[in-house]
Amino acid sequence: MPPTAPPAADPVPGAAARAYLPHGRHPGPLPQSPGLLPPPNLVHTDCPTVPLPWEPAEGAPDWPAVLGTLLRGLLGRTRANWMYPVDPATGAALPAPPGQGDCRPAPSGGARYPIEAYLAVGAAPGLPAALYHYDSVGHRLSAVRSGDHRQALAPAPGEVPDLVLVLTTVFWRSAVKYREFGYRLQQQETGVLLAQAQTVAESLGATVGMRLRQDDRPVDALLGLDPYRQSVTAVLTLHHPAAPATGPGEAQAAPQAAPTARPVTAPASIARLLPYTAAVHRASLAERADAVQPARPVPAPGAGPAVRLPGADLAGSAALHAGVARRASASNGFLPVPMDRRALAAVLGAAAAGYPGDLAGVAAAPAAVALCCVIRDVTGLAPGCYAYRDGALVPLPVPADAPERIAAGLAAPPTRLDYLEAALTLLPVAALEAGIDGYGDRWYRLAHIEAGLALQRAALAAAALGLSARIRSDASCAATDEALGLPADGLTSLSALHIGTPRPGPVLGFLV
Ligand SMILES: Cc1cc2nc3c(=O)[nH]c(=O)nc-3n(C[C@H](O)[C@H](O)[C@H](O)COP(=O)(O)O)c2cc1C
Incomplete structure (x- = not known):
């Protein structure tokens, strides 16, 4: 397969991300051709495979159980759903038979599941050192390249992680449905999966690090990826006591064999199909040398007093883990x-928690996103629009009818209904344009990854408490931002998560 010719580079830093912004705001008209949807998984041929244990690990897990449980908890085919067809414009039931699909533990825009995971491990009994792709259909590892590539994928002096997990996105898999808008979803889904990976891995006794600032080019090359078909979005490092010890110098003595495995179906190239996505991706492959991390965004406070919430007791992974099996x-x-x-307090505390990433200050709190919310029905709290900061709700400087204005601006009836029924709508917001100016094109991606992290942590906390949540990307629109007064602070909402007590209904989901 010849490599894709990249799009022309834009000489103005930040120009590609700025040009992408309107395309990431709203999907265009959706193509109605479900018969042409590419399969939501990659399968490789011409490679050795290693089956993974399916049963979740309990007690002190051995190394294969750690890998099996982590990957099952990230991308495993764990749920079957009967979905009753509704008119996407009105939400009205359609006179058609239900469809059946398999779902995964973490959410994905339109259930397109564009993220594929690769693992680099050292040698263990029954598991030769290699770069593996996780085959979610067979719940097994496909060796795409022999040798120990941990050091090359996650360079750090004197430290070789037990596992390097590389998240990649297959651009066309979401874009076939959402076109240019798919890129925004894929960055958020990367964040969703990072939060999920941290929760599952820490529950297994692992320590985790997240790398969002890596130079993508050598990582893509090592994985054998054409960056305009499929490309790395984040790298996760993991240490676990059950991992086999790596002898001195062993990791450095990596045979750099070329990839031998072949994907059965090569993903389509987006270089021409999606010019705005291709351009922002090209400009984001590596950080600008003079990138300056912007200050955390702080929505301006309104006149009312701040409301201190009770201590958040769900921020830790152990508590969030109770939500993994329940979330849908x-x-x-x-x-x-x-x-x-x-x-x-638990949901907001979990969403606002820091993470083990490589941007400055993120151990304490996200760097690119702040959290706003619309409270409609919380015991003892006045309904209204707030920013969440340091365990307190700070009223936003908006008129009392702002929540109703948001409802009036939601064009799709199902989204409006969800918004009106939810007890809480959580909105991660970012200073996207200022961030792109100071840091470069890649800030768009980093902000959306952080938004996904916050959303998934909130969804897991909600599920752990017996509540439910649903992302509604279209609730994060210009009218919502206007009603929240965000443009005055140079802020944009990146997504919206509705949370409340779920209404039982005819969607059957179960955990295998
Ligand atoms: C980044 C992202 C964006 C999403 N946007 C929407 C949306 O706009 N509307 C919607 O109804 N669901 C949205 N979802 C939810 C997906 O439709 C849902 O996750 C998928 O159907 C799988 O179902 P599950 O979450 O129950 O596993 C989104 C999910 C993600 C991760």
Whole structure:
């Protein structure tokens, strides 16, 4: 397969990301050709495979159980769903038979699952040192390149992680449905999966590090990827006591064999199909040398007093892990049940928690996103629009009817109904344009990854408490931002998560 000719480079730093911004705001008209959807997984031929244990690890897991449980908890085919067809414009039931699909533990825009995971490990009994692709259909590892590539994928002096997990995105898999808008979803899904990986890995006794600033070019080359078909979005490093010890010098003595495995179906190239995505991706492959990390965004406070919330007791992975098996997107809206104040504190605390990443200051809190929310029905709290900061809700400087203005601006009836029924809508916001000016094109990607992290942590906290959540990307629109007063602060909402008590209904989901 000849490599794709890259799009022309834009000589003005930040120009490609700025040009992409309107395309990442709203999907265009959706193509109606489900018969042409590419399969939501990669399968390789001409390579050795290693089956993974399916049963979740308990007690002190051995190394294969750690790998099997981590990958099953990230991208495993763990749920079957019967989905009753509705008109996407009105939400009305359609007179058609239900469809059946398999779902994964973490959410994905339109259930397109564009993210594929690769693992680099050292030698262990029954597991030769190699770069593997996780085959979610067979729950097994396909060796795409022999040798120990951990050091090359995650260079750090004197430290070789037990596992390097590379998340990549297959651009066309989402774009076939959402076109240019798919790039935004894929960055958020990277964040979703990083939060999920941290939660699952820490529950297994691992320590985790996240690398969002890596130079993508050598990583793509090592994985044998054409960056305009499929490309790395984040790298995760992991240490676990059950991993086999790597002898001195062993990791450095990596045979750099060329990839031998072949994907059965090569993903389509987006270089010509999606010019804005291709251009922003090209400009984001490596950080600008003079990148300056912008200050955290802080929405301006309104006149009312800040409301301190009870201590958040769900921020840790152990507590969030209870949500992993329970989480599914609310598909039937929400019951009119008020949300408890402690639950609100737990959900917001989890969303705002720091993470083990490589941007400055993120151990304490996300660097690119701040959290705003619309409270409609929380015990003891006045409904309204707030920013969440340091364990307190700070009213936004907006008129009292701002929540109703947001509802009026939501064009799609199912989204409006969800918004009106949810006890809480959580909106990660970022100073996208200022960030792109100071840091470069890659800030777009980093901000959306952080948004995904925050959303998934909130969704897991909600699920752990018996609540449910659903991302509604279209609720994060110009009208919502206007009603929240965000443009005055140079801020943009990146997504919206509705949270509440789910209404039971005819969507059957179960854990295998
Ligand atoms: C980044 C992202 C964006 C999403 N946007 C929407 C959306 O705009 N509307 C919607 O109904 N669901 C949205 N979803 C939810 C997906 O449709 C849902 O995750 C998928 O159907 C799989 O179902 P599950 O979450 O129950 O596993 C989104 C999910 C993600 C991760």
